[in-house]
Amino acid sequence: xxxxxxxxxxxxxxxxVVSRHSTSGHPxxxxxxxxxxxxxGSRETPxxxxxxxxKTNSAKIDNYTAATSKVDSRVPIGIRSAxxxxxxxxxxxxxxxxxxxxxxxxLATAVSTAGVTSVDHVxxxxxxxxxxNAPGMDVPNAGTLAADSAVSEPAALMTPKEPVVSMIExxxxxxxxxxxxxxxxxxxxxxxxxxxxxxxxxxxxxxxYHLAGASQSGTSHLIxxxxxxxxxxxxxxxxxxxxxxxxxxxxSRPTSQVGARLFCEHVVAAGVRxxxxxxxxxxxxxxxxxxxxxxxxxxxxYDDISFVAAxxxxxxxxxxxxxxxxxxxxxxxxxxxxxxLFPADGGSINVVAxxxxxxxxxxxxxxxxxxxxxxxLVTDGLANDIRTSAGLRLWLGEQWRMPIGAYAxxxxxxxxxxxxxxxxxxxxxWPKS
Amino acid sequence: xENSELYTVFPVFLLVDVSASMAxxxxxxxxxxxxxxxxxxxxxxxxxEIARVCVVTFSDVGRTVIPLCxxxxxxxxxxxxxxxxxxxxxxxxxxSAIINGLHSLPKGTPFYRPVVFFMSDGEHTAxxxxxxxxxxxxxxxxxFAPEIVCFGFGDAKNNTNTLRRIATRFAFLAKDTDPxxxxxxxxxxxxxxxxxxxxxxxxxxxxEGLHIExxxxxxxxxxxxxx
Numbered sequence: 001x002x003x004x005x006x007x008x009x010x011x012x013x014x015x016x017v018v019s020r021h022s023t024s025g026h027p028x029x030x031x032x033x034x035x036x037x038x039x040x041g042s043r044e045t046p047x048x049x050x051x052x053x054x055k056t057n058s059a060k061i062d063n064y065t066a067a068t069s070k071v072d073s074r075v076p077i078g079i080r081s082a083x084x085x086x087x088x089x090x091x092x093x094x095x096x097x098x099x100x101x102x103x104x105x106x107l108a109t110a111v112s113t114a115g116v117t118s119v120d121h122v123x124x125x126x127x128x129x130x131x132x133n134a135p136g137m138d139v140p141n142a143g144t145l146a147a148d149s150a151v152s153e154p155a156a157l158m159t160p161k162e163p164v165v166s167m168i169e170x171x172x173x174x175x176x177x178x179x180x181x182x183x184x185x186x187x188x189x190x191x192x193x194x195x196x197x198x199x200x201x202x203x204x205x206x207x208x209y210h211l212a213g214a215s216q217s218g219t220s221h222l223i224x225x226x227x228x229x230x231x232x233x234x235x236x237x238x239x240x241x242x243x244x245x246x247x248x249x250x251x252s253r254p255t256s257q258v259g260a261r262l263f264c265e266h267v268v269a270a271g272v273r274x275x276x277x278x279x280x281x282x283x284x285x286x287x288x289x290x291x292x293x294x295x296x297x298x299x300x301x302y303d304d305i306s307f308v309a310a311x312x313x314x315x316x317x318x319x320x321x322x323x324x325x326x327x328x329x330x331x332x333x334x335x336x337x338x339x340x341l342f343p344a345d346g347g348s349i350n351v352v353a354x355x356x357x358x359x360x361x362x363x364x365x366x367x368x369x370x371x372x373x374x375x376x377l378v379t380d381g382l383a384n385d386i387r388t389s390a391g392l393r394l395w396l397g398e399q400w401r402m403p404i405g406a407y408a409x410x411x412x413x414x415x416x417x418x419x420x421x422x423x424x425x426x427x428x429x430w431p432k433s
Numbered sequence: 434x435e436n437s438e439l440y441t442v443f444p445v446f447l448l449v450d451v452s453a454s455m456a457x458x459x460x461x462x463x464x465x466x467x468x469x470x471x472x473x474x475x476x477x478x479x480x481x482e483i484a485r486v487c488v489v490t491f492s493d494v495g496r497t498v499i500p501l502c503x504x505x506x507x508x509x510x511x512x513x514x515x516x517x518x519x520x521x522x523x524x525x526x527x528x529s530a531i532i533n534g535l536h537s538l539p540k541g542t543p544f545y546r547p548v549v550f551f552m553s554d555g556e557h558t559a560x561x562x563x564x565x566x567x568x569x570x571x572x573x574x575x576x577f578a579p580e581i582v583c584f585g586f587g588d589a590k591n592n593t594n595t596l597r598r599i600a601t602r603f604a605f606l607a608k609d610t611d612p613x614x615x616x617x618x619x620x621x622x623x624x625x626x627x628x629x630x631x632x633x634x635x636x637x638x639x640x641e642g643l644h645i646e647x648x649x650x651x652x653x654x655x656x657x658x659x660x
Contacts, residue, residue, distance in 0.1 A: 178438060252644070388441075417440075419483045421478070
């Protein structure tokens with residue numbers, strides 16, 4: 001039984017939630033609109049961008065897999081609503097409520113407002129609202145929640161049960177594209193060396209440019225407990241040139257992240273040392289230096305740290321790009337139109353024609369473009385998605401239509417897409433108008 | 434760029450010998466391993482969202498018992514032992530399954546180079562010449578030409594040159610003396626190879642692309658045949 005006092009507290013909390021989301025101007029403003037609910041039907045035909053009402057054309061979905069979507073991956077990693085495994089579709093919890101209950105900060109604030117001091121108690125409420133049914137995780141209460149009362153009367157959810165959530169993650173509005181499966185909770189395997197943080201972010205003015213960058217671990221790495229192997233870095237020269245490096249360590253080498261990281265650092269060092277160099281100069285010099293440092297400091301061979309990479313130099317007249325391997329660059333136009341700056345190879349995917357460091361003199365591909373619109377440097381996991389997903393291009397085009405900050409950049413890469421499990425790294429550069 | 438949604442596919446073809454010598458433990462090991470492979474597809478999204486699996490058997494004739502599909506959706510049939518051993522029938526059916534499978538995908542679908550895992554415990558016994566159909570399957574000018582990885586067990590140890598001839602790069606001989614254990618280890622190696630290759634994000638035709646997880650304690654790798 002729930003006391004009348006507790007019910008009152010919950011009502012206060014709920015009013016706080018409603019008022020915050022209806023007045024904040026935050027992208028989650030429509031959190032409480034019933035139309036945003038992700039019901040069983042919308043998982044059958046996955047929604048690309050609920051806010052825009054865009055949907056995938058079900059006829060285009062892989063015909064082997066279209067009928068089997070059982071999982072709502074829009075719920076953050078490792079956390080999923082009990083309603084998804086409920087035998088009755090009528091018992092589904094509206095997505096907006098699930099999102100609210102996963103927002104730990106909001107919950108803590110709401111409870112503080114209502115005068116409840118125990119944050120632990122609130123996490124229990126979240127815990128019983130959400131269950132984790134990822135493989136390998138204990139799910140004592142999966143599918144047991146009667147959820148009809150979830151929106152109008154949160155107090156009804158307060159029946160104490162065993163906590164089952166292993167992790168709370170911030171909600172996202174990034175789309176789910178295709179038939180995706182549930183993700184196990186991210187983990188770290190034993191003995192991993194040279195680990196890069198799961199995600200790195202930037203969003204700031206750099207001279208006469210605005211730059212937003214994000215590099216995040218692919219779900220494959222997060223599942224296996226291996227580290228992110230992409231890297232990026234950038235530097236502004238005294239003369240106002242912006243030099244950006246991006247690198248992708250080969251997945252077959254457990255220490256290739258060292259090469260990717262060293263390369264990016266040494267592009268920056270080369271840019272400081274020789275501010276008027278070309279993209280090609282920086283790429284070759286930094287690759288050689290990364291190889292030398294790996295050998296002398298880390299006792300790693302060229303093979304151990306193999307990576308593919310690109311350098312872009314933005315000046316007042318143009319943007320010059322140089323690359324080795326399958327990293328790429330795009331110019332980003334209105335309405336989700338992306339133009340790839342390097343020609344696609346047209347063959348099988350993920351062909352690595354060359355990698356760095358190289359014992360022979362590498363021959364980078366060079367491209368030049370006018371620097372009057374956003375230019376995006378990406379590693380191949382993201383490049384493949386951009387090439388093959390109209391829905392993703394629409395989403396990213398909208399997210400990157402104007403300069404954004406670090407957290408917005410993180411949000412832009414939080415989409416889920418069938419078969420997309422590689423690391424994702426993007427550096428977007430906007431010229432200041 | 435595509436104006437629709439195209440999802441990357443890693444097509445995997447199991448080409449399984451179901452001649453009479455497979456009766457008993459070996460065929461039971463195959464039948465018990467396929468549900469495990471299905472479980473892997475369901476539990477590991479980085480494999481299950483990419484790998485598409487087809488099962489072809491061969492004896493006197495070749496049969497596609499599971500067309501190229503998301504194994505998570507498939508009903509796994511019981512594979513039955515048949516009669517003689519006709520490699521040519523197997524290669525012909527494998528080529529047909531590759532064509533049908535890849536043509537059923539939406540146009541423009543990005544795909545890894547197909548991989549055929551060939552497993553046999555014996556020698557070709559039919560009158561038909563098998564090397565002609567093998568060359569047809571391996572035709573380098575064919576855009577779907579697969580990598581062929583061979584696993585031999587049982588009496589195949591007397592026939593290693595055939596395994597080397599069939600394989601494009603990798604041929605292995607199971608070490609255990611019990612054919613049932615050998616098949617179990619082959620299916621295990623095969624499942625691990627699909628997992629590692631699916632998550633490597635590199636094309637299997639490339640040096641770094643195809644990862645065969647055949648542990649040396651269970652398998653002897655045969656030297657590549659040079660023509």
